[in-house]
Amino acid sequence: MRELLKKLSLAFGPSGCEEYVRDIIASEIEPYLDGAELIKDHTGNLIYHRPGKGKRLLLNAHMDEVGFMVTEVTDGGLLCFGNVGGMEPLILSSKRVISENGIVGVIGSKAVHLLSAEERDKPTLPRDMRIDIGADTKAEAEALCPVGTYFTFLSDYVEYGNNLIKCKALDDRLGCAILCQIIKDICNEKIDVQHDLYIAFTCREELGYSSAFGVTDRIKPDYAVVVESKAVADVSGVSDDKKVCTLGDGVIVSFADKSTIYDRDLIKYIMDLCKEKDIKYQVNKFISGGNDSAHIQRSGGGTKVAVLSLASRYIHSPSDVIHGEDFENAYKTVLAIVSDKGFEPSCLCTISN
Amino acid sequence: MEGIKKILEALVHIGTVSGYESNAEKYLSGLFGFDSCERDSLGSFVLTKKSLKENAPKLLIDAHLDNVGFMVTDIKEGGFLKVVNVGGLDTRVLPATEVVIYGKKEIYGIITSTPPHLKRERNKLPKIEELMIDTGYTKEELKELVDIGDPVAYKPRLDTLQNDYVAANSLDDKACCAAAIDAIMSVDKKDLTYDVYLAISAEEEVGKAGPARVAFALRPDIAIITDVNFARGEGIEAYQSIECQKGPSVSISAVCDRRLTRNIISLAKEKNISHQIICEPSYTGTNNEDISISGIGVRTSVVSVPLKHMHTPSEVVSLKDLKSLSDLLKAVMVAKEEL
Numbered sequence: 001m002r003e004l005l006k007k008l009s010l011a012f013g014p015s016g017c018e019e020y021v022r023d024i025i026a027s028e029i030e031p032y033l034d035g036a037e038l039i040k041d042h043t044g045n046l047i048y049h050r051p052g053k054g055k056r057l058l059l060n061a062h063m064d065e066v067g068f069m070v071t072e073v074t075d076g077g078l079l080c081f082g083n084v085g086g087m088e089p090l091i092l093s094s095k096r097v098i099s100e101n102g103i104v105g106v107i108g109s110k111a112v113h114l115l116s117a118e119e120r121d122k123p124t125l126p127r128d129m130r131i132d133i134g135a136d137t138k139a140e141a142e143a144l145c146p147v148g149t150y151f152t153f154l155s156d157y158v159e160y161g162n163n164l165i166k167c168k169a170l171d172d173r174l175g176c177a178i179l180c181q182i183i184k185d186i187c188n189e190k191i192d193v194q195h196d197l198y199i200a201f202t203c204r205e206e207l208g209y210s211s212a213f214g215v216t217d218r219i220k221p222d223y224a225v226v227v228e229s230k231a232v233a234d235v236s237g238v239s240d241d242k243k244v245c246t247l248g249d250g251v252i253v254s255f256a257d258k259s260t261i262y263d264r265d266l267i268k269y270i271m272d273l274c275k276e277k278d279i280k281y282q283v284n285k286f287i288s289g290g291n292d293s294a295h296i297q298r299s300g301g302g303t304k305v306a307v308l309s310l311a312s313r314y315i316h317s318p319s320d321v322i323h324g325e326d327f328e329n330a331y332k333t334v335l336a337i338v339s340d341k342g343f344e345p346s347c348l349c350t351i352s353n
Numbered sequence: 354m355e356g357i358k359k360i361l362e363a364l365v366h367i368g369t370v371s372g373y374e375s376n377a378e379k380y381l382s383g384l385f386g387f388d389s390c391e392r393d394s395l396g397s398f399v400l401t402k403k404s405l406k407e408n409a410p411k412l413l414i415d416a417h418l419d420n421v422g423f424m425v426t427d428i429k430e431g432g433f434l435k436v437v438n439v440g441g442l443d444t445r446v447l448p449a450t451e452v453v454i455y456g457k458k459e460i461y462g463i464i465t466s467t468p469p470h471l472k473r474e475r476n477k478l479p480k481i482e483e484l485m486i487d488t489g490y491t492k493e494e495l496k497e498l499v500d501i502g503d504p505v506a507y508k509p510r511l512d513t514l515q516n517d518y519v520a521a522n523s524l525d526d527k528a529c530c531a532a533a534i535d536a537i538m539s540v541d542k543k544d545l546t547y548d549v550y551l552a553i554s555a556e557e558e559v560g561k562a563g564p565a566r567v568a569f570a571l572r573p574d575i576a577i578i579t580d581v582n583f584a585r586g587e588g589i590e591a592y593q594s595i596e597c598q599k600g601p602s603v604s605i606s607a608v609c610d611r612r613l614t615r616n617i618i619s620l621a622k623e624k625n626i627s628h629q630i631i632c633e634p635s636y637t638g639t640n641n642e643d644i645s646i647s648g649i650g651v652r653t654s655v656v657s658v659p660l661k662h663m664h665t666p667s668e669v670v671s672l673k674d675l676k677s678l679s680d681l682l683k684a685v686m687v688a689k690e691e692l
Contacts, residue, residue: 076587089476091466094446094665096512096520104512106520106667111583112443113663114593123478124445130587132661132669134514136598144515154512158451160461161432161489166451231468235485236429288468313487317449319463321487 008173014067032187058221061175062205077135085206155318163324170320175227216299230309250280252309259290263304361531370422370504386538396555404545412547413573417557420523423505432490440558451508456499507666524668529579536682565643581660600627600677610652616692
C-alpha cells in the first residue's frame with residue numbers, strides 16, 4: 001500500500017486535472033475487478049461498483065490536490081499565478097513547482113537584502129510572487145507555460161523519524177491508496193463484502209465544488225464513508241485542544257468539522273467497530289476544516305455520512321506529513337466497515353400521525 | 354558547462370553552514386588537478402596549483418564555501434527542535450521547508466507551519482523563534498542523535514530549469530566555488546603565469562572571519578574575489594543588480610584596485626568573454642574589503658555572477674554565467690603579462 005501511496009502522491013493532479021491520477025488508479029484496480037463494474041463518468045469520477053445484497057454503501061476519496069494556474073506572463077518571462085484550492089500563503093515563498101509538461105520552476109520574490117525593514121517583517125503575498133522557470137523572454141515563457149498552465153509542488157516522498165510519511169498531495173491520495181487496497185482485498189477474497197458496494201474516486205474536492213455531489217445523487221447510498229486527511233497542529237507547545245488531533249493516535253472519527261455535523265449513529269457504529277476490532281482511533285478536539293462529506297450529506301435527498309481522517313501536519317504544502325500507523329488503522333477501519341453486515345440506524349424516523 | 358554542473362551538484366549536497374565547513378574536506382581534497390589542499394586555522398580550504406616558472410607572482414582566487422542556516426538551541430517534547438539563524442536568513446521562506454540536521458547522523462526534518470485556522474493573526478510572518486523543526490522522533494531518541502549547537506541546513510536538491518539555469522540551495526557562493534575549481538582544473542600548469550591559490554573560504558556569512566586569514570598567510574600579489582550578486586528582475590533597480598545570462602560582473606568600486614579592475618575588463622574584451630560592469634561605489638559586500646587590507650595590502654578585484662532568489666532554499670543561477678566566470682578566471686591565470 002505504501003508503494004501505491006508513493007506513486008499516487010507523486011502523480012500530477014491539481015483540481016480539474018485528475019486524469020493522470022485516475023489513469024493510475026484505473027490501471028491499478030482493473031486486474032482486480034472480478035466481475036465488479038468500473039464506471040468513468042462524464043465529470044471525471046471513477047466509480048467501482050460491486051453489486052451485493054446488503055445496504056448500499058459509498059466509500060469516497062478525492063483524487064485532486066491543491067496547485068497553481070498561470071494567470072499572466074510578465075514581460076521578463078516570469079509567471080503570475082493563482083491558487084487552485086486553498087493554501088496557506090506563508091508556505092509558498094521559494095518552494096519548487098512543476099508544470100503538467102514537466103517544466104520546473106521556483107516561486108520567487110525579491111531578495112531579502114533588498115527589502116526595507118518594514119517589508120522584511122511582512123509575508124510576500126501570492127499576487128507579488130512569480131514562478132521563475134528560467135525563461136529569458138516573455139515569448140519563451142508563453143510558449144512553454146501559456147496562461148492556464150497547471151503547476152503543483154515539486155516534492156519527494158520521504159519516510160522519516162518514527163514511521164512518518166512526507167510528500168505533497170497525501171491529501172487525499174492516501175484515501176485513494178486505501179480504497180484501491182480494499183478493491184484488491186475483495187478480489188483476493190480477504191473480505192466477505194456484506195454490502196452493495198460503491199467506491200468512488202472523485203474530483204475537485206479542493207475547490208469546495210466537488211464532483212462527489214453528483215456521484216452521490218447517481219448512487220443514492222444508504223450511507224457513506226469518506227477517507228480523508230485532516231489538518232492538525234500537534235507540534236510542541238500547542239495546547240491539546242488547539243492541536244485538533246495527534247499523529248499516531250489513530251484514525252480520526254470526526255463528530256463535526258466546519259462544514260459537516262456527522263451522523264451520530266454512524267460514527268458511534270464506527271467507533272464500536274474500532275473497539276471491537278481493537279483499532280486505534282481518536283476524535284477531533286477542535287472544529288476545523290471540511291471535506292467531501294458536506295456534499296455527500298446534502299446531495300439528492302440527503303445521505304448519512306461519516307469521515308475517517310488521517311491527522312496531517314503542514315497540509316496543502318510540499319510537505320504533508322502523516323503517520324504510517326494511522327494509515328494502517330484507517331485501512332483496517334474501512335476493512336471492518338466493508339466486512340461488517342451493515343449499519344442499522346437506531347432511530348429510523350417513521351412519519352406517522 | 355557539464356563539468357561545472359557536476360562540481361556544483363556535489364558541493365550543494367555537502368552541508369556547510371558557517372563554522373561547519375569541514376564536511377567538505379573529503380570532497381575538496383579528492384579533487385584532481387591541484388598540487389595540494391590544506392585547511393587553515395579558521396576552516397578555510399586552500400587549493401594550490403603552482404606555475405612551472407620560478408618565482409611566479411601569487412594569484413589568490415577567493416570563493417566562500419559556507420552558507421546560511423540554523424543552529425539547534427533546544428530539544429522539545431515530541432521530537433521538535435528549536436533553532437536560531439546562522440547568517441542572514443530570509444524568514445519568508447521557512448514554513449513547511451525541508452531541512453537536514455547534521456547531528457550524529459544526517460537527520461531529515463521539516464520546519465513547522467501553523468495551519469490557518471489556528472492562527473491568531475493572518476498574514477503575519479512567523480519569527481524564527483516561533484518555529485520549530487519536526488524530526489518525527491521522540492525527545493529521548495532525539496537527545497541521542499542531536500546536540501545543542503548542531504548545524505541545520507536546507508535539504509539539498511538541484512533542479513535544472515530552462516536555458517541552463519539551475520535551482521538549488523546554497524548557490525551563494527558554491528556557484529563561484531564550482532566555476533573557480535573548474536577553471537583551475539582545466540588549465541595546464543605550464544601555461545600558468547601565476548602560482549594559483551584558490552581559497553574556498555569559511556564564515557563569510559557570519560562576519561567574514563575566514564578569508565582575510567588566508568590572505569594574511571599567503572600575501573598574494575593580486576586577489577580576485579568571486580561572489581554572487583543580485584540578479585535584475587521585477588522591482589530590482591539597475592544600480593543594485595546585474596543581468597542574468599550576460600556573464601560575470603566586474604565591480605568598479607573604491608575598495609577595488611583600479612588598474613587590476615581595468616586590466617580584467619580589457620582581458621575579457623580581448624578574449625570575447627561575456628561580462629558586465631556594476632558600480633559599487635563604497636563597498637562590495639564581499640570578502641574583498643577584508644582581503645584588500647590584509648598583510649601589507651593586496652590589489653584586489655571583485656567578479657560576481659547574478660543570482661536570483663538569494664538566501665532561499667531555491668537560489669537560481671545560470672550555468673552559462675558560471676562558464677563565462679570560469680573562462681575569465683582562466684584568462685587571468687594564463688595572461689601574457691601580469692595584470
